[in-house]
Amino acid sequence: MSVLTAIITSKDQSTRDQALDAFCRSATLEQLLSECKSLEEFRHASLNLYEQVRALFFLYAIHRFHLPTKKGLPSRGLIPFQGYDDLLHRRFEEAIERFLAAQSQDGPHDGISSALAAAYRSLGFQTLANQVRASVRSVRGNQWMFRAGHPSDYPLRVVPTLLEKTDGLYPLLHERTPVRMDLSHSGWSDIFFLGMDFPEGARVLNISINLAVRDHHAQQIPRPPVEAYFRVIDTPMIRLVSTDLGAVTEITSFAQIFDYAVDYLGLLKGAVIASGIVPPSMEGATQPLADLLSELVGPGLGIEIVSQVNNIPKGSRLAVSTTLLGSIIAVCMRATGQTSSLSGSLTENERRTIASRAILGEWLSGSGGGWQDSGGVWPGIKIIQGVCSTDGDIEYGVSRGCLLPRHTILTHEDVSPASRKQLQDSLILVHGGMAQDVGPILEMVTERYLLRSETEWQGRQEALALFDHIVAELKRGDIQAIGKSTHRNFLGPIQTIIPWASNLYTESIIHRVKAEFGKDFWGFWMLGGMSGGGMGFLFHPSRKIEAQNRLWEIMRSEKHRLEHGIPFAMEPVVYDFTVNEQGSSAELSRGEKTVMPQPYYALIIPSLLRRDPRAMSVHQRNELDHFSSACRSNPALEGMLQQIFERILPDGGTEIPQHQSLNELLDRYGFDRIQHNQLKADLKSGRIGLAQNRLPINSTIVDVEDGDVDEIAGDRFSKYASVGSAAIASGTVAVLTLAAGSGSRWTKGAGTVKALNPYCRIGGVHRTFIETHLAKTRRTMKQFGATIPHVFSTGYLTHDAIKQHLEDAQNYGFDGDLLLSPGSSIGLRLIPTVRDLRFAWLEMPQQLLDEQAQKVLESLHASLMDWAERTGEGSDYTDNLPLQCLHPVGHWYEIPNLFRNGVLLQLLRSFPDLQHILVHNIDTVGANLDPAILGHHIESKAGMTVEVITRRLDDRGGGLARTEGRLRLIEGLALPREEYEFILSYYNTATYWIDLDRVLHVFGLRRSDLASPKTVTEAVRSLASRMPTYITLKNVKKRWGKGQEDIYPTLQYEKLWGDMTALPGLRCSYVVVPRERGQQLKEPAQMDGWLRDGSADYVQSLCEWQ
């Protein structure tokens, strides 16, 4: 029997908890391959979910982390395109089959292992997600919702009380739900998969709280932050209103309610569906929705559901979205008699049903939440823990734990009112304002947990022990000790399990708070998936008010300091909170007491007033009458008339300053209006576009031949190294780091400066990209006793921020010549054409998402196409912050910019012997002045040497190819067919060594011409016209409301330096470099693998920090 299957199937807990890494470290290549074979057979044979999933994650980890490090595994090899296509379409089993067939045919290699790793990992997560869904559907009380298909089968009725009018108005049911905070930080044990596999370890201390955003001008009393309203209306429709998002929709068909992304009300729709009011099984029903409403409320009637989140910004880590789902589900269940009482609190059984339906709602609307996130529905302080499945549970025999946990409410004997008060008096809740995507973190936790990685597993045990401490401390009212424990938890287990849970921003705040408050600062406490958004700080109660004020100031100043490199969604806020002892509760009001929240009227009344009174329904007229008298008598509606008046009369002029500033920016950064208008005309007429980027379909594109690329190893290595070393020592080398771009994939278009992002903690300190590059050059200088100039090219978005940052950081102590090369080209983004969007989303191979998420995405795509059409295809994109409307025009320009902006001239004055420039991207952190590669470049006498790496599955975007017989780099955008990429063995690292004179020659320039701006400009323009222009689609974030973000696709154009290899006048050579050198860090999701596969250590070995 194989060692690893024995670990998975062992009856002994300690054997089962053995880490994979321990075995793999000492195993040989052959042993690992044989284990993979056994695991593959085992996972097919096993019927147990846990065994299957663990085997899948073992296989993933072996292929991703262990096989590539084993001696004898070839790095070069091809990945079958069909398998990749299967992966995109989520046919994971088929993909694995194809990759395994390729592996047995061509032998194992690094590329195929990367493909297998991706397929096994995806299949593992899919298997887990399917199980959660199956469990949610099978929960008793939810099953019927998946059976009712026809309105005549529909079994719900609104309770008769809600149909009894008073003063012409239907009664109003109002649910208030607190949010939850997890005092223990659960070590992410509330992830469903973990709870289902290791229920004993899934424990959290969950507290329901009322909240108010602290206002320095007016005292706000904390209240349940999430509210939902339900009432009958006399129009056959479902009206959904989100007062905080300012969105209203009137739904009259089944198709509308299942269209989640068409507006901002996807979550409300998910809740209405999960509550059973429109059961999920009715998706696709063609009958009018009125048929269902006629059964539910009666002929001609409909319902209105209003949600309100009181000023709590997105990303609060207080489970606002799940709480909102829970609140709406609760009010809908009450209204349809699915709870025993219409008002007041809920029973335990009802809360459990709501919790399971909130999970369903999360899945339907494509959001994500943990298993404790409905905690606000329960009252006060409770311990939520996993439950082992037993005979009779739907999970029994499938997973060790049940989907739904057990809630044990701590009584006032367990935790005294005094202790509760002390907690309130010590703890300060804040939202740091950082924009975060917690999804990848949750996947990392699941992965590490299933692999039982040694240190992380120990971290988990330590977190469990700390949990017991915190509960005991709370019971005895020792809040100071709680602070100590949560702080220890953050510094220890949490960061051991996931280093990315912390970041520079959070640590800077903690550092300053500690320095300022000394022993009165009792500890930091992390909420939820990662820090930077919702966080907690515990202080001595006597200093709480002071600390609240100071924290706000500290957060603001740290944000200001770091916001160029770290994406923030909003200004930081401080909350006031109280423990909520009721949980979700409701009240029913009638007649004149039926008052909706203020923002509701601000949204609804103006449109009612614009209507012809004769076209209004009786209820609407009554509503208007009621509102006008309530405005005069009800203090809750004070000031409403003024607000509505302002809404009705259009407020002109607010857009103008923004436009002006955009125009100023365009002028300042050298925007070429003539070229831009030509581009627009070409785009509209279809002469250029995404599809037109491609080379003709009959182009011959084949893989490299023997001898086309060089691998630097063996005897030649030392020869080249000595040539390169001499060149470095003699001052003929410079480094150019390309840092003009915004790195839009890094922050999904947030518009921060990637160069300044503290991307990883290396050597115990959070390092920015810029610091890393300088540290490598510093080390090289020291090693060779040479002075090496380091240039960062900058652009409109990055120049000022980088300049300021380097000044503040005093160049990170870099004592060589450090120069910035500012860009002088800029583009204005365009609204895409529907044709291009269609091409990108429908014709290009796309990653198909999980079934429900795909539906949401398709709905979003449809509404974005509609947006493009309405706003004007191919017109200027100006509806955003000015800087978000501009775009850099591709890194091709960044090298000739050196010639134009005088930086090269300046360099040559200081380093007249300068001959070679290493050019690399800001995110290629492994690239350094390697003497052997430099030596090879010098010896080859090439105008440019290009570094390439063997291809892995994620290396998308072209590669090295023989195109029409010529060896050159080809961009992914230019490939006539997607599958061509999969016949190319080598991928471009975008790291180039250029020979200055030879490259100047291609531009038609000599060193002496550099002093003549006119000559240089003409030479650059002339060569630019020979370079292909690519049209690309980029996502741009638009921020609004309280931390809300919309992402819009925009078109821009760019020219890329890799196309220089196609020029006949420039001779290029190509060298293969190791992956850790050539890897570019494009997305934060890559970072975990990068840290774990040894790449980070490699980079550390190249650096000498300040």
Add this chain to the structure above:
Amino acid sequence: MKIGKAIITAAGPGQRRLPLQTLIDRDGEQKSVLTVIIEEVSRAGINDTCIVIHPDDEIAFRSFAGDHSGHISFVYQQEPRGYGHAIWCARDFVKGEPFLHLVGDHLYVSRMLKGCAQRVVESAETESCSVSAVQATREGYLPNFGVVSGKRIHGRNDLYAIETVIEKPTPTEAEQRLIVPGLHAGYYLCFFGIHVLTPAVMQILQRQIEGAPDGRLATISSALHQLAHQEKYLALEMQDYRYNVGVKYGLLNAQLALALSGEDRDEVITMLMEMLLIREHYAGERSKE
């Protein structure tokens, strides 16, 4: 246990005129709904029947009871205080004896030689306990019925020991509390409208009514739920047909069902066929135009 009395309830708002509708029974004779129900009671061997009515309806009911009016008593429900209250109004009539109860707006068509009420009465007499007729019903109809759950009696396919009774449950509650092993998913045992009840029910109803503030409606289901916890109480699963004449086309449906299972079956089928053919013919003609 011998059952000698029956209660028919017909006082509910919206139900008061339903028993007075006329139709043609299986034997080809024109009768009122009330008469058909009284005959169902007689088939069960019970000739002492009480009808709970609104005080204004006695004359009409007497005249529509036809030949049976001689052995029928009437009891008034003065205010519409619910179904349970209506039964409780007949407490003096039953005088502490078990009784058969039928609702006044349902008609039954038995698939066997014996009548539906007859089989319920026989089961109750054999088992010496309360028995309610139930039928496996799709969850879409839950808003119309009282629903029971229980365990099947060993050796019997059609008898259940009732554990829970809930009036018009939501499907959520039904799934959590009323699932009966052996039924298809989404099917529940809903009341069929025929019960044999022991006098204990009257006592429970008495307590409920006395304990309830004025005006609150007493439901029979909550009383029966209590009964199940107090004494042996069984459900007899029926495979027969029941027709609620109070719903849209209910009377027509009941009429067709009676006609198709009676002496005039061929005549009615011919009539229906003719109607369909003529309709098709005219539809074809119209489409040619």
